Amino acid sequence: MNKLLAALAARLDGLAMLALAGFMGWLATAGNYWMYLNPKFKPVTLAAAVVLAVLGAYATLRPVAKANLGRGLCYLALACLVWFAEGGLQTLSANNDSDVFSVAPSLPAPDIAPVPERLRAGGQDYVPINTGELYDIAAKGPGPAFERPYAVRGFVHRSPELDAKGQFVLYRLAVWCCFADGTAVGFRVKTPPGQQPPADKSWAVAYGHLAVIPENDRQDIILPGMSFSSVSAAALLAADALENKELIPEETYMFEWRQAEPYAF
Incomplete structure (x- = not known):
């Protein structure tokens, strides 16, 4: 079990890159991309997501970082921050349905x-x-x-x-x-x-x-x-x-x- 946890911890960098690539791909295709960047930059974001996915896969299959509790806690804190930020954004949008600017444009x-x-x-x-x-x-x-x-x-x-x-x-x-x-x-x-x-x-x-x-x-x-x-x-x-x-x-x-x-x- 300890070896499994150590192997997983050593691959945190690669897994984080894969997660980021997935998030960027989702944001550009189905998420509220317009709230962060101009929609004309979607192709750039998707290209960066593909590059991150390739690098993340390589880093996951061939980890070079050693297991480190501090790094693991940093990734956990980052994941919690993203989770709460996304939840707050959804709540803000839900509370502003009457605002004409809360309706996102579909395409430029x-x-x-x-x-x-x-x-x-x-x-x-x-x-x-x-x-x-x-x-x-x-x-x-x-x-x-x-x-x-x-x-x-x-x-x-x-x-x-x-x-x-x-x-x-x-x-x-x-x-x-x-x-x-x-x-x-x-x-x-x-x-x-x-x-x-x-x-x-x-x-x-x-x-x-x-x-x-x-x-x-x-x-x-x-x-x-x-x-x-x-x-x-x-x-x-x-x-x-x-x-x-x-x-x-x-x-x-x-x-x-x-x-x-x-x-x-």
Whole structure:
């Protein structure tokens, strides 16, 4: 029995590598990969899992490390940490079913959903663009791009102060690397005359063009429930038309933004 335990302890490094390879493979194919890394890195993770599996198998069949109680306790502590961390993550997700951001995207939108060349509203064609791409354009300041008609979609944030101005915020969550560093990026939208703004927390599409916000009206808007938010303080979207959607699409996150057409939308 002692020899069996010693042989198993000597193979802990290889077994740990095999376990890590299995976890990485599961995470990239069936787990919540998007909460840790951008889904476009799945092929890299799967390739690393294959390499780890090969090395782990070799280390298990030909162990070189000697049995050591300290190493065994370290692996046990690591396994417990992973177990509790995964359980806490599942509990957090279960407690936030009402949160629109608790619904994981199935696949990256740029590779799945085709982007339309133009969207039409009120007899005019609009350039589909996401809030991150439009934010970059607005950051360059007034110019010909401000005169172009854009179609932007996202979640609606309303407040009494914005309602008094006939405005609301349209935003989406930009995932730069992983969900943990997600940033809400959006714009104040000026509601068309005679039209009511969309309902708070609903999903909407705004059609319009960029306009400069006067110096005395600029402010930093912090979106509730967001760790980080970037709402353009210097420009807003003057809407020609609004389209309030009853259903929130499966893909609400921004994994990609481009510098030229066709934009990721």
